[in-house]
Structure formats: C-alpha cells, structure tokens
Amino acid sequence: MAFLEIDRLVKRFGATEVLKGITLEVEEGGFLVLVGPSGCGKSTLLSMIAGLDTISEGEVRINGRRVNELHPSQRDIAMVFQSYALYPNMTVAENIAFGLEMRGVPKAERVAAVAKVADMLQMGHLLNRKPSQLSGGQRQRVAMGRALVRDPQVFLFDEPLSNLDAKLRVDMRTEIKRLHQRMGTTIVYVTHDQIEAMTLATQIAVLKDGVLQQFGSPAEVYNNPVNMFVADFMGSPSMNLVPANIRAENGRTVVALSRANEEDLILDPGAASEKLGTVLGQDVLLGIRPEAITDHDGADRNAKTLVDADCHVEVVEPAGSDTFVVTHLGGKHVIARMRSDASVRGGQRAPFTFNMDKAVFFDPKTELRVA
Incomplete structure (x- = not known):
C-alpha cells in the first residue's frame, strides 16, 4: 500500500x-x-x-x-x-x-x-x-x-x-x-x-x-x-517539435521533413515504424530532443537507428561542454546538441546525426502521442 x-x-x-x-x-x-x-x-x-x-x-x-x-x-x-x-x-x-x-x-x-x-x-x-x-x-x-x-x-x-x-x-x-x-x-x-x-x-x-x-x-x-x-x-532546451509527414517509400514507412529550397529530409522512424503505419499519408509532429541530434562522432553507438544527413547551419552557440547548433526543418528552428569541438559554422552545411530511437510522434490536433 x-x-x-x-x-x-x-x-x-x-x-x-x-x-x-x-x-x-x-x-x-x-x-x-x-x-x-x-x-x-x-x-x-x-x-x-x-x-x-x-x-x-x-x-x-x-x-x-x-x-x-x-x-x-x-x-x-x-x-x-x-x-x-x-x-x-x-x-x-x-x-x-x-x-x-x-x-x-x-x-x-x-x-x-x-x-x-x-x-x-x-x-x-x-x-x-x-x-x-x-x-x-x-x-x-x-x-x-x-x-x-x-x-x-x-x-x-x-x-x-x-x-x-x-x-x-x-x-x-x-x-x-x-x-x-x-x-x-x-x-x-x-x-x-x-x-x-x-x-x-x-x-x-x-x-x-x-x-x-x-x-x-x-x-x-x-x-x-x-x-x-x-x-x-520537460527538458532544457525543450524537445524539438517538428511538423512532418508520414509516407510509404519502397515498401517502408518514412518520416519526411520539409526543407527550404531543397528536397525533403527523409528519416527512418526505426522502432516506431509499425505504429506510424496507422497514420500513413498524415501530418504529425516529430518530437526529438536536442541531445538526440548531434555530430556523427558524438552519437550514441548503441542506438539501433541512426540517420546521417547534411543540413544548413543557421546559428552556432558554444556552451562550454556542448555546442548548440540551430538548423531549419519542417518550417521550424531545430536545436542540435553537439560536442564542444564539433566542426560546424553558421551559414555552412554540416553533417547531423539523428538518433531515431529517441524520437516520439504526436497528433497535431489532439496533441497526444501516436508513436
């Protein structure tokens, strides 16, 4: 009791x-x-x-x-x-x-x-x-x-x-x-x-x-x-909540994030794939914390689904033990948390690694978790 x-x-x-x-x-x-x-x-x-x-x-x-x-x-x-x-x-x-x-x-x-x-x-x-x-x-x-x-x-x-x-x-x-x-x-x-x-x-x-x-x-x-x-x-900086579209490509479920003046960024949802199959063709909000978006060498080597992608860097904010890097995805500013010595500069492209094991997904209308 x-x-x-x-x-x-x-x-x-x-x-x-x-x-x-x-x-x-x-x-x-x-x-x-x-x-x-x-x-x-x-x-x-x-x-x-x-x-x-x-x-x-x-x-x-x-x-x-x-x-x-x-x-x-x-x-x-x-x-x-x-x-x-x-x-x-x-x-x-x-x-x-x-x-x-x-x-x-x-x-x-x-x-x-x-x-x-x-x-x-x-x-x-x-x-x-x-x-x-x-x-x-x-x-x-x-x-x-x-x-x-x-x-x-x-x-x-x-x-x-x-x-x-x-x-x-x-x-x-x-x-x-x-x-x-x-x-x-x-x-x-x-x-x-x-x-x-x-x-x-x-x-x-x-x-x-x-x-x-x-x-x-x-x-x-x-x-x-x-x-x-x-x-x-919960969290500081808070979780990135990014508009995304759930699609089927080559027989698998993917997460598509729009990018200005270039092709959509396609992410593998990993373990969430099965649940996201129920919302194919629909818009969702991808929730991913800054520490789950990092430079390649700083990514969790035990993660099952890591996705590498080049993204445009808008702002770099050194913070001592970490470097916060801002890019633009799905029409929103997205914060990544990279190592202090990560080689990134504002205004240039840089490789980002997304740990999709840590991704969650929400219905933008009800604001409830869907996967």
Whole structure:
C-alpha cells in the first residue's frame, strides 16, 4: 500500500474548479515533485495535503489514515515555504527549536535535537546568529532545520529555492538530495523548475490547468512524454517539435521533413515504424530532443537507428561542454546538441546525426502521442 495517497482530489473556489480529480500514490521514502507552469494548481495541491486548504472532493491518506478532517498539527507533516518565515528576534537555535518548545518538549531533548539537525545541515557555527546576519542560503537551511527537527512522516516543500541565486540553487538542490538519501523520509516538493524536478524526484507529476498530465519516474516523463505539453515543458532546451509527414517509400514507412529550397529530409522512424503505419499519408509532429541530434562522432553507438544527413547551419552557440547548433526543418528552428569541438559554422552545411530511437510522434490536433 502507498504511504501517501491522493485519491480523486478536487478543489473548487466558488464555481471555479482549480484541481480536477488528481490521483497520485507515493511510496514511503519517495520523493514526489509536483511540476508545472504558474497557476497549474501545484501549490494548492500541496496546501490540501498540509491541511491549509479544504478539500472539495476526494481523499488524502497518510500511512493508510484519512486526514481530510484533521487539523494541520495532527497530520504529522512539516512544511518549508518559499519565504523563510523566520522569527527575526530569535537566534537560529531558537528558531529551529520553537516548534518543539510549543509542543512542550523538554529543554534537554530540544537542545539535543537542534544539535543533531545543525550537524546534519552543517550550520553549527550559525546557531547563535539572528536571521538578519545570515545569507539567503543560510536562512533556507534554518527553515529546513526547523522542519527536520520535528522528524515528521511527510515533508512538504513549496518552491523553497526560488529566492536563491543560480549557483546557490544548485548547491541547495544537492543538499536536499543528500538529506533525502540520508533520512529516507517521504517528500512532496513543488517547483516550476523542471531541472529541479528531474534532479530531485523519484516520481514526477506534471500538472497543467488543474489536470494531471503525466505521472511517472523522471526517465519516463522525459523520454516518453504522453502529450505535447509534457514534451515541451520537460527538458532544457525543450524537445524539438517538428511538423512532418508520414509516407510509404519502397515498401517502408518514412518520416519526411520539409526543407527550404531543397528536397525533403527523409528519416527512418526505426522502432516506431509499425505504429506510424496507422497514420500513413498524415501530418504529425516529430518530437526529438536536442541531445538526440548531434555530430556523427558524438552519437550514441548503441542506438539501433541512426540517420546521417547534411543540413544548413543557421546559428552556432558554444556552451562550454556542448555546442548548440540551430538548423531549419519542417518550417521550424531545430536545436542540435553537439560536442564542444564539433566542426560546424553558421551559414555552412554540416553533417547531423539523428538518433531515431529517441524520437516520439504526436497528433497535431489532439496533441497526444501516436508513436
């Protein structure tokens, strides 16, 4: 049985339905990330798990117990918010211990618990400082420490890193990952940053307009998106979505991409060939990630279907360990991810290698996956 169960959850504000029958299950020790654009309902869902928002329909169960009617204090959860919400007149140690003090935990136990958490978060040297004397990253650690000291059944994180600069976000992301591996506590984490989602999660739930789009492991969501929204939202740079036509040539199914002032580019769909046979003669959208289009020597040698083709290079963007190369196919800009030393120049033709093992196909009308 799942440890955290979200069963057909609905949330209405008046006549407006902001969550529309969400069902999710998280195993004990799992790390569920709720991801999606602003306004998709992920923070509302987190608040309903916490008990800060009422439930219009459905159930939330923690360790088999229905918690719909329980006060937040009775749910054995701890929440870390986007804003640190620290008491400015208290020291770090007092901020961390405050919740325990309110619960009547003896002082000796409080001191021991604070010391343990401070050691875990490597902030023992900060215990006597006030929040005003801390950096943003240090304040976020204190907020995490205040949650950790309670040893709850479930941790809830609501965009905890969004106020930090880029480097600090990476450092804190690693810290959260390390903490989860060490403690094994169930975590539900809200973010709009899909890199955070991919890095931290054991399971990802992608939301859009209050509807669950896809639920699965990071690899499943990234490599096998069920629709165009998930394909486009997950990944940076996002997946190339290229208009294509499915044809039969010499007794086999092929994918044709139009090119300006030259013949169509013909690609072998590989393993998707059989499914694409049902849409022969129809237009589809080819979904292929930038790392699946590369220079020949950088291609995955274990791939079953690699297609080489010369394409016109529009833009070359060196990015340190990689080079992003832009070409034009199907009337769209297409991004390839090549090695840093790939020999390509803007305005010239260059060989591209397409890993069609990684290609997916969508119906442009329904936006659903067809192969």
